Amino acid sequence: xxxxxxxxxxxxxxxxxxxxxxxxxxxxxxxxxxxxxxxxxxxxxxxxxxxxxxxxxxxxxxxxxxxxxxxxxxxxxxxxxxxxxxxxxxxxxxxxxxxxxxxxxxxxxxxxxxxxxxxxxxxxxxxxxxxxxxxxxxxxxxxxxxxxxxxxxxxxxxxxxxxxxxxxxxxxxxxxxxxxxxxxxxxxxxxxxxxxxxxxxxxxxxxxxxxxxxxxxxxx
Amino acid sequence: xxxxxxxxxxxxxxxxxxxxxxxxxxxxxxxxxxxxxxxxxxxxxxxxxxxxxxxxxxxxxxxxxxxxxxxxxxxxxxxxxxxxxxxxxxxxxxxxxxxxxxxxxxxxxxxxxxxxxxxxxxxxxxxxxxxxxxxxxxxxxxxxxxxxxxxxxxxxxxxxxxxxxxxxxxxxxxxxxxxxxxxxxxxxxxxxxxxxxxxxxxxxxxxxxxxxxxxxxxxxxxxxxxxxxxxxx
Numbered sequence: 001x002x003x004x005x006x007x008x009x010x011x012x013x014x015x016x017x018x019x020x021x022x023x024x025x026x027x028x029x030x031x032x033x034x035x036x037x038x039x040x041x042x043x044x045x046x047x048x049x050x051x052x053x054x055x056x057x058x059x060x061x062x063x064x065x066x067x068x069x070x071x072x073x074x075x076x077x078x079x080x081x082x083x084x085x086x087x088x089x090x091x092x093x094x095x096x097x098x099x100x101x102x103x104x105x106x107x108x109x110x111x112x113x114x115x116x117x118x119x120x121x122x123x124x125x126x127x128x129x130x131x132x133x134x135x136x137x138x139x140x141x142x143x144x145x146x147x148x149x150x151x152x153x154x155x156x157x158x159x160x161x162x163x164x165x166x167x168x169x170x171x172x173x174x175x176x177x178x179x180x181x182x183x184x185x186x187x188x189x190x191x192x193x194x195x196x197x198x199x200x201x202x203x204x205x206x207x208x209x210x211x212x213x214x215x216x217x218x219x220x
Numbered sequence: 221x222x223x224x225x226x227x228x229x230x231x232x233x234x235x236x237x238x239x240x241x242x243x244x245x246x247x248x249x250x251x252x253x254x255x256x257x258x259x260x261x262x263x264x265x266x267x268x269x270x271x272x273x274x275x276x277x278x279x280x281x282x283x284x285x286x287x288x289x290x291x292x293x294x295x296x297x298x299x300x301x302x303x304x305x306x307x308x309x310x311x312x313x314x315x316x317x318x319x320x321x322x323x324x325x326x327x328x329x330x331x332x333x334x335x336x337x338x339x340x341x342x343x344x345x346x347x348x349x350x351x352x353x354x355x356x357x358x359x360x361x362x363x364x365x366x367x368x369x370x371x372x373x374x375x376x377x378x379x380x381x382x383x384x385x386x387x388x389x390x391x392x393x394x395x396x397x398x399x400x401x402x403x404x405x406x407x408x409x410x411x412x413x414x415x416x417x418x419x420x421x422x423x424x425x426x427x428x429x430x431x432x433x434x435x436x437x438x439x440x441x442x443x444x445x446x447x448x449x450x451x452x453x
Contacts, residue, residue: 020325047331058322072330075230 001163001171004181005206010164011055013181014132017162018050019043030128048076051121051159053131053150057113059105059120065092066101069120076124091119095149111142115149122153129154129161135170147173166206168213171195180206223335224343224412237341238348245307245342245408246349250356252306253299257290257357260298261364264289269374282375283365283383288392290361296396297444299357300403303350304436308411311342312432315415316425324416339412343405350404351397358396395451402447403440410436 004010015021017028019035028035030046038046059068069088073079079087092101095115105113114134121129131150135143151174154161165171171178171192178195180188180203188195188203195207196216208214268285315338318324327334362384369375375383411432418428 015325018329020328044331047329050329052326052329054322054326056321058326060323060326061317061321074233075330075332 001165001175001177002179002181003165003168003171003206004187006166008181009184010166010181011132012184014130014162014164018052018130019047048124049127051124051126051129053114053117053121053129053134055132055136057105057117059108059113059116061105063104064101065097065103065105065108065116068105068116069123072120072124087123088119091123092116094122094153095119096145110137111139111146114138114142114146118146118149118153122157125157127159129159131161131163131165133164133166135165135167140169143167143169144173150174168207168210223333224339224409226333226336234337234341237337238344241341241345242349245310245345246353249303249306249353252302253353253357254360256299256302257295257360258364258367260294261286261290261361261366262368264294264361265365265369265380266372266374269369278379279375280379280383280386282369283380284386285383286365286369286380287362287384287388290358290365291392291396293444295354295357295361296399296403297440299354300350300400300407300440301437303353304403304407304411304440305433307346307407308433308436309429311408312411312415312418312429313425315339315412316418316428319416319418320421320425335416339409339416342412343408346404346408347401350407351400354396354400355393358393395447398451399444399447402443406436406439406443410439 002010002013012021016023016026019028023036030049033042033046035043035046059065060071063071066085066088069091070084073084073087077084089101092098095118097112097115097119100108100112100116105116108116129150134146134150138146147170150161150163153159163170163174175192175195178190178192179186180195180200182188182202188198188200190198195203198204198207264286265282268282269279272279272281272285315324318338324334324338327337366377366380366384369380370377411429414428414432414435415425418424
């Protein structure tokens with residue numbers, strides 16, 4: 001998980017990782033291959049292994065829920081129409097979204113949009129899942145549902161998932177390895193157990209910004 | 221623009237996209253083109269009849285004026301300017317909204333050449349359907365002129381039909397179709413470019429849309445002049 005204050009550069013890092021932003025310096029390695037050294041086809045091959053959950057869902061407005069999930073399958077496989085629909089329905093059921101196939105994104109709630117976006121991201125069985133603030137704009141209960149879904153999918157499909165968030169509940173709930181970004185730099189790294197005990201001032205200011213977290217710390 | 225003409229990922233999907241765009245941009249514009257063309261033809265008829273007061277000018281000249289005005293300028297240029305407003309703002313705002321809501325990024329993440337996927341079918345649809353709209357406009361303009369000319373009594377049906385067939389040059393239609401092809405490319409590509417490079421939010425989408433319409437309109441007028449000089453001189 002990558003955490004940090006708003007404007008610290010979390011989303012920029014994520015966009016660099018998936019090739020949406022140009023790098024000023026450094027490398028982005030996928031299985032030892034530097035993404036930015038690859039030609040268009042090389043990048044395309046890696047992008048087929050990437051699923052991404054955007055902050056606002058980024059569902060295609062002109063397509064229904066089912067068409068949104070079918071879209072990447074159509075682009076990258078030669079499956080028949082019924083096979084594509086079956087796969088889309090499987091993915092939608094996996095994210096606990098039923099009877100929404102014919103709805104358009106404008107007819108969905110924030111949580112439903114996120115679930116459709118997850119279904120679309122896993123439709124072509126990616127190796128890497130990137131999530132940009134999956135809980136933004138969601139109520140606490142829906143946030144937990146989305147967090148758990150991301151965790152389950154990561155374990156079930158054995159994929160590498162990177163989550164950008166500033167929601168400490170998510171960090172405690174599903175965090176494994178945590179990176180704290182401060183003013184664009186990798187300021188701190190560790191596990192969720194370590195982050196609760198760290199003495200790093202900037203990390204503590206961020207992690208224990210709320211009363212709830214301060215109370216939690218007093219228990220350690 | 222080079223990326224917009226990149227190799228398509230899947231031809232079948234691009235073919236479907238082209239048909240979608242023809243329906244959206246082309247067939248969706250038939251109504252406005254029909255209304256404008258009929259009224260333009262009618263107004264040219266009435267204005268020509270009003271101005272041809274000299275007994276030395278035969279009445280059938282009204283038909284000639286309507287035919288040549290519609291074919292040479294009004295249908296290819298004026299209708300293209302109207303389409304630049306209607307279709308151009310639609311293209312720029314659609315792609316601009318997709319950009320600011322990260323839908324374009326979503327396409328890129330999937331390994332899809334977003335410029336090609338979004339822009340190429342619009343340009344092809346415009347190139348295929350714009351000439352059809354222009355011919356449709358020519359026909360309806362002349363028909364509008366005929367109906368209103370005869371109904372108001374400024375010209376008889378025999379004189380009007382004689383006028384529109386008098387000294388007809390097929391090359392004029394070819395000239396109009398060449399112009400409409402060039403304008404079709406401008407109508408689709410310029411607003412698409414401005415939409416694709418939108419940055420920011422809803423306000424910037426509006427600005428991109430305005431820029432797309434203004435630049436494509438100015439380019440249409442500039443190329444109208446250039447092509448007229450090249451093809452008719």
